[in-house]
Amino acid sequence: MFNPLRLLRRKDYIDDAATAYIEGRATDRDEVALRDREAREPGLRADVESIRATVSLLRSVEPARAPRSFALTHAPAPVRRSSRPRLAMAPAVFAIAAAATVGLLAVGNLANVVHQSDGTSESSSTANFSADLTVTASGSVEDGVGMQEPEGVPGLPGQPGTASSALFADTARAAATATPAATQATGTAAPLSTSTPFIEETLPVVGPDAPPPDASGGYGIASEGTVPGLERDSGTVIKGLDEPLAATGRIPSDSAEAGERRLRPQATIITVPGDAGGFDLLTLEAGEPQGGSPPTLREPDESGFALPLWQLQVGFAALAVLMAGAWVLLQRRLIS
């Protein structure tokens, strides 16, 4: 049976005295020390004797003789510093550099020094919104009001691909995510198609009877009115709210109440009259709170470099993995 203590004991008893005895060079002092220990450890003598016999057997093996002369017939070429180690390090250097590039791109992106140059990212760029311009908000309201990408209207500042259209896209997204609510009555209407970016500069036109902006930059009541530029002008009403539309979606039906409110310059609601005389609602913009500064159009971030960021990162990461693999293979080959 395995006895772990035996290992300790063995280590203990193969001391200098035992080794000297095993190798046949024990002095009288070693012999005495060994004999003393034998008295305490009964198996010691047998173990030491067996090892001594093993060593004797090994010593009976004569060293081999060289079968021939190994004298050199000519001087070997002097040793030059091989370039192999340096070459062997090349893949490792490439791998580290590629991995560092991936890291730098990531840090640069976080620091807004570099950003994605194409439309595959959600980073700040005007072009990124182009795909969103086709957002149809009609599905979120009961009336099936549809909104399509404006093509741009001559004389209006909002053009696709510009800051205005970016705002439009933002607005459309807000509309799509806002909780729409039919107001007093819901009704069905044909999908609203407009060639007018019914935000931004058109918004102050809250209706034919809308008063001019007051001192705080807001607008007075516009209970209802027709927005110029909308193709479907009949019954199309625009109203403003004094609170972020994303949180509302309800038009005060009471004109008197509405009259008490102040319209925010860019808070826009487009409504389509419903069958029951109420309005279906499409919210488009959540602007600044009342009394605050008018919302500014979101300018595309022009700072830093626009790069195909994720493509570069994937490419460099693949290069790093490839080079690391090459380095490992090369090392194995060099070792072997």
Add this chain to the structure above:
Amino acid sequence: MTSPDEQKLIQLSLEGHLDSFNRLVEIHQDAVFSVALRMVRNHAIAEDLTQDAFISAFSNLRSYRGGIFKAWLMRIVRNATYDHLRRTKRRPETSIDQNIVSFSDTLESGERSPHEWAQSGELGEIISHCMGELSADQRMAVVLVDIEGYQYDEAAESMGVSIGTVKSRLNRARARLRDCLQAHPEHLPDSMRLGNREDQVTRANDV
């Protein structure tokens, strides 16, 4: 220590005298070959390793910084054999039994009967087999100290370790060899036929 003659030969070799270096080769080639052979247990490979070791020694003679020249040479052999063992461990090139050198041809002969010769042949194979069971470090310690008769300090310098490490490896190697050899008692000489451990203990107690 390296003898004055050897020092002079080394100095001349450093100056490019190939004949002087070949004198050193003649002095040490048996020892180098013997160690290589015990380590790799293959004549042809041992020859190659020995030749390579001397070529390497000549090319790198400037890295010799004094001390025991034989130990410096042995360190080159040791590195070469370790490289070979590592390689063959990863990619075995020959069958285990092929070309394996038995220790029988170098066991001390004396006057022996044909039966003893046959027995010594089998014993040599068993020794060779048991040596093969040791790790490279343990085998090197046994080869240098027990077979080649190196002093501990020479062995330590040859292996690039401390004397204590040599002793430790040697103790473990000897114990493993003992156990391995005693698994084949029928081929052991009488002096080694001590029976199993319990018998040994009993016999020791009787004594």
